[in-house]
Amino acid sequence: MLTHVLSIVADGVLLGLIYAITGLGLSLVLGVMGIVNVAHSAFVMLGSFLAFELFRRFGVDPVVAFVLALPVFFVLGIVVYRVVITRVQSAAQTQGLVAMFGLMVLIENLGTIAWTTDTRVVTASYTNASLVLGGVVLPHVRLIAGGLALLLIGGVWAFLRFTLTGRAIRAMGQNPEAARIVGVDIARLSAVMFGLGIACAGAAGVALAMVFPFSPNTQVVWLAWAFLVVILGGLGSVASTLAAGIAVGLIQSVCTAVMPFDTVYLVLYVLLAVILTVRREGLSRAVRRTI
Amino acid sequence: MFSVFLIPKATGSRTAALAAWGVWLALLAGLAAYGLFGTRLFVLSTLATVFMYVVLTQAWNLLGGYGGYLNFGLVTFFGIGAYTTGILFQYHELSPFLTAPLAGVAAAIAGLAIGIPTLRLRGAYFALVTMIVTFAVQILALDLTITQGALGIYLPALPLKPIAVERLFYFVFLGLAVLVTALVWAVEHSNIGWALVAIREDEDAAEIVGVRTVEVKWAVNAVTCFIAGVVGGLYAQRIAYIEPTGTFAFDISLNVVLMAVIGGAGFWQGPLIGAPIVLLVADMLRVTVTSEVNRVIFSMIVILIALFVPGGVMGVVSRWRRARQPKPEDAAASGLPAP
Amino acid sequence: MTAPPLRIAGLHAGYVPGHPILRGVDLVAEAGRITVVLGPNGAGKSTLLKVVAGFLAPLRGSVMLGDDDIGALPAHRHVALGIGLLPQGRSTFPDLTVEENIELGGWSMRNDRRRLAEAVEAVLTRYPHLRALRRRAAGSLSGGQQRAVEIARMLVPDPRVLLVDEPSVGLSPIVARQVYQELQALRAEGRTILLVDQDVRAAIAVADYVYVLGSGRNDIEGDRSAFEGDLGAMVRGWLGV
Numbered sequence: 058m059l060t061h062v063l064s065i066v067a068d069g070v071l072l073g074l075i076y077a078i079t080g081l082g083l084s085l086v087l088g089v090m091g092i093v094n095v096a097h098s099a100f101v102m103l104g105s106f107l108a109f110e111l112f113r114r115f116g117v118d119p120v121v122a123f124v125l126a127l128p129v130f131f132v133l134g135i136v137v138y139r140v141v142i143t144r145v146q147s148a149a150q151t152q153g154l155v156a157m158f159g160l161m162v163l164i165e166n167l168g169t170i171a172w173t174t175d176t177r178v179v180t181a182s183y184t185n186a187s188l189v190l191g192g193v194v195l196p197h198v199r200l201i202a203g204g205l206a207l208l209l210i211g212g213v214w215a216f217l218r219f220t221l222t223g224r225a226i227r228a229m230g231q232n233p234e235a236a237r238i239v240g241v242d243i244a245r246l247s248a249v250m251f252g253l254g255i256a257c258a259g260a261a262g263v264a265l266a267m268v269f270p271f272s273p274n275t276q277v278v279w280l281a282w283a284f285l286v287v288i289l290g291g292l293g294s295v296a297s298t299l300a301a302g303i304a305v306g307l308i309q310s311v312c313t314a315v316m317p318f319d320t321v322y323l324v325l326y327v328l329l330a331v332i333l334t335v336r337r338e339g340l341s342r343a344v345r346r347t348i
Numbered sequence: 349m350f351s352v353f354l355i356p357k358a359t360g361s362r363t364a365a366l367a368a369w370g371v372w373l374a375l376l377a378g379l380a381a382y383g384l385f386g387t388r389l390f391v392l393s394t395l396a397t398v399f400m401y402v403v404l405t406q407a408w409n410l411l412g413g414y415g416g417y418l419n420f421g422l423v424t425f426f427g428i429g430a431y432t433t434g435i436l437f438q439y440h441e442l443s444p445f446l447t448a449p450l451a452g453v454a455a456a457i458a459g460l461a462i463g464i465p466t467l468r469l470r471g472a473y474f475a476l477v478t479m480i481v482t483f484a485v486q487i488l489a490l491d492l493t494i495t496q497g498a499l500g501i502y503l504p505a506l507p508l509k510p511i512a513v514e515r516l517f518y519f520v521f522l523g524l525a526v527l528v529t530a531l532v533w534a535v536e537h538s539n540i541g542w543a544l545v546a547i548r549e550d551e552d553a554a555e556i557v558g559v560r561t562v563e564v565k566w567a568v569n570a571v572t573c574f575i576a577g578v579v580g581g582l583y584a585q586r587i588a589y590i591e592p593t594g595t596f597a598f599d600i601s602l603n604v605v606l607m608a609v610i611g612g613a614g615f616w617q618g619p620l621i622g623a624p625i626v627l628l629v630a631d632m633l634r635v636t637v638t639s640e641v642n643r644v645i646f647s648m649i650v651i652l653i654a655l656f657v658p659g660g661v662m663g664v665v666s667r668w669r670r671a672r673q674p675k676p677e678d679a680a681a682s683g684l685p686a687p
Numbered sequence: 688m689t690a691p692p693l694r695i696a697g698l699h700a701g702y703v704p705g706h707p708i709l710r711g712v713d714l715v716a717e718a719g720r721i722t723v724v725l726g727p728n729g730a731g732k733s734t735l736l737k738v739v740a741g742f743l744a745p746l747r748g749s750v751m752l753g754d755d756d757i758g759a760l761p762a763h764r765h766v767a768l769g770i771g772l773l774p775q776g777r778s779t780f781p782d783l784t785v786e787e788n789i790e791l792g793g794w795s796m797r798n799d800r801r802r803l804a805e806a807v808e809a810v811l812t813r814y815p816h817l818r819a820l821r822r823r824a825a826g827s828l829s830g831g832q833q834r835a836v837e838i839a840r841m842l843v844p845d846p847r848v849l850l851v852d853e854p855s856v857g858l859s860p861i862v863a864r865q866v867y868q869e870l871q872a873l874r875a876e877g878r879t880i881l882l883v884d885q886d887v888r889a890a891i892a893v894a895d896y897v898y899v900l901g902s903g904r905n906d907i908e909g910d911r912s913a914f915e916g917d918l919g920a921m922v923r924g925w926l927g928v
Binding site for chain 3: 221222224225227228231232234235236237238239240241242243
């Protein structure tokens with residue numbers, strides 16, 4: 058019985074770490090820049106396929122793909138920021154939402170053209186190996202994916218907390234006018250911030266691909282997960298995003314243990330509606346302008 | 349914010365306005381005549397689908413176009429409507445033509461359930477939740493016994509020849525399209541319309557001047573969902589078989605957004621222009637490319653419109669009309685007092 | 688080290704096309720002097736400062752810093768030219784500590800970390816009471832303390848030109864007096880100070896030269912002595928103070 062409980066907890070925490078990085082990019086971009094990126098999960102999906110292609114073509118381990126995803130998606134995020142977001146930032150928010158919605162559809166369907174709607178998995182040499190600790194079975198992939206996620210969260214936290222650029226990003230989120238007064242080039246730093254958010258999305262895609270099967274047209278599910286983490290954890294705070302991710306992971310692993318798999322989704326959706334209702338004050342205050 | 353006040357209420361001269369109404373009425377008369385005397389099944393069926401999408405897009409236009417609250421998952425409410433008439437037929441043998449209003453009510457209730465938590469927040473949250481909630485409802489339809497899961501529900505074909513069926517739905521959807529377009533026109537020219545535009549342009553200011561923003565959004569969203577539910581309910585009869593994947597297909601949500609954005613969200617004419625463009629182009633493309641390529645093309649068009657052509661076709665038209673009007677600067681130069 | 692003068696000539700600026708707020712402002716702010724701009728509400732005082740600080744592009748006219756036209760430069764480039772802005776109202780980063788706030792004042796020196804650290808240290812030495820508060824979140828401080836943080840943050844890159852917008856709004860009279868004393872101390876260091884203010888008495892008391900802005904133009908100007916006498920009473924009456 059105890060081992061059963063322990064393995065549910067371990068499972069939930071490891072999954073939760075991955076969910077935390079899935080929500081992290083969405084939370085930072087929303088909290089600092091006030092942009093609700095509805096295309097977030099499309100980038101998560103691209104991250105999964107980066108891992109898939111690197112493994113299939115070159116036999117590259119997903120751990121390497123995780124590290125590679127960060128610069129690749131950082132640059133991708135900056136490009137998207139420059140091409141799409143700078144153009145709609147001064148316009149009505151509906152235009153921005155429509156543009157990002159179009160981008161999501163575009164990426165999803167380019168993904169479908171490239172990889173069809175077949176469900177894919179990424180298998181590494183250690184896919185079927187597990188670590189057994191006192192009767193609790195910990196699959197290597199989950200340990201590695203969870204560990205990578207924790208490292209990324211720690212890295213982002215340290216970046217925002219201890220570097221001057223990170224502090225400038227936080228300052229920009231708190232008072233963009235004052236940030237300009239001290240000489241911060243808002244457009245440039247926002248591009249960096251958005252790039253960071255997309256980098257997290259891409260890396261999250263790699264971590265998810267290690268654990269779950271995936272296909273281009275199911276990416277919106279991860280948007281639901283990411284959003285759940287964001288509204289549970291609040292905006293723009295790395296530490297609370299981590300806590301929220303673990304909470305979602307635990308809820309899922311407990312539910313999976315006691316009910317059919319599909320029902321778990323419904324529980325999480327209901328949770329989403331409830332938290333949204335309860336937390337609305339905090340959410341409306343933080344969003345100054347939204348895309 | 350200022351743009352609200354800068355749009356002249358009556359554009360163009362009186363004769364031009366009359367001519368525009370004449371064109372719309374002639375078009376309507378022509379379509380009615382084709383419905384009565386047309387014999388090509390394919391054309392009748394395609395046009396019936398165009399009308400169906402006009403209704404859906406007009407419904408979307410109310411909250412999305414005028415109010416700026418984008419529903420990226422309209423199919424949720426459409427599908428709930430379809431399942432309502434499907435289930436009522438399955439267990440009570442009631443014709444969807446009778447139960448379509450109930451389908452609308454069921455969809456409106458679902459709309460309230462989603463709208464009440466999300467519409468207190470700003471538009472992006474509503475957009476995001478509507479986008480992801482389709483999945484949850486689809487799972488429900490798969491899991492519940494009443495919906496018969498992946499098996500779906502069969503409705504009997506109407507005891508009519510295929511062309512008569514198409515003719516029937518042609519007029520049903522044409523009638524609804526006229527009705528709903530009239531509703532949207534009326535809303536555009538009413539206080540609700542002004543309240544919605546105020547919400548879209550500057551919600552804080554709208555609240556300050558006394559618009560009960562949250563209640564307006566709830567009510568208009570319920571109307572939008574009601575219409576989508578009615579259309580879904582009738583659609584169930586039209587295709588005579590509903591199952592979770594097809595009935596809650598993301599494509600329907602996507603099409604509605606495409607049509608509104610391309611035609612012009614926030615104009616009553618927008619869906620009338622957008623729906624035929626999207627469907628006819630999609631039909632033409634279908635022969636040569638896969639549906640993915642089709643969506644790639646349309647999503648790029650939507651991004652380009654959002655970035656460079658706000659308001660779609662109608663946005664261009666209204667800017668062109670305004671350019672022909674005397675400008676406020678000219679009025680100031682002519683010695684009139686500046687505001 | 689002398690600061691370059693700030694010369695504004697024929698300045699037109701506004702928010703809505705066709706309705707300029709500023710319609711031909713000419714003024715000069717000399718080094719080592721406090722140049723005060725007064726005017727009734729809506730005369731365009733804040734708009735003037737927004738243009739000089741780069742938050743609003745001028746429609747016509749020039750803003751010269753020494754020999755450089757800075758009118759078209761965006762706000763974030765001004766710091767590197769030696770211009771500091773103390774905006775109206777609160778402008779700290781509330782969730783960052785006092786030290787982090789001050790450090791960000793030196794954002795333009797970020798490529799030379801040693802110089803940045805020295806500059807932060809110098810400012811903390813100048814305002815020793817902030818050193819004691821340096822680990823506190825800026826948002827948890829009193830209004831006066833936050834004003835001190837804002838002044839300290841502005842001084843990190845050692846700006847030669849200071850733009851100050853209604854510095855005493857929302858502060859207690861004692862703190863407000865300290866702020867004006869600090870402005871005088873900054874003038875004594877040879878900086879160019881352009882002060883826009885509603886508090887006519889306090890501003891004239893520290894002014895070297897005064898401009899009065901009315902409906903988008905500067906109508907009246909003169910040095911302080913001219914405003915301390917009858918003209919002062921007239922202007923005060925005119926402003927309704």
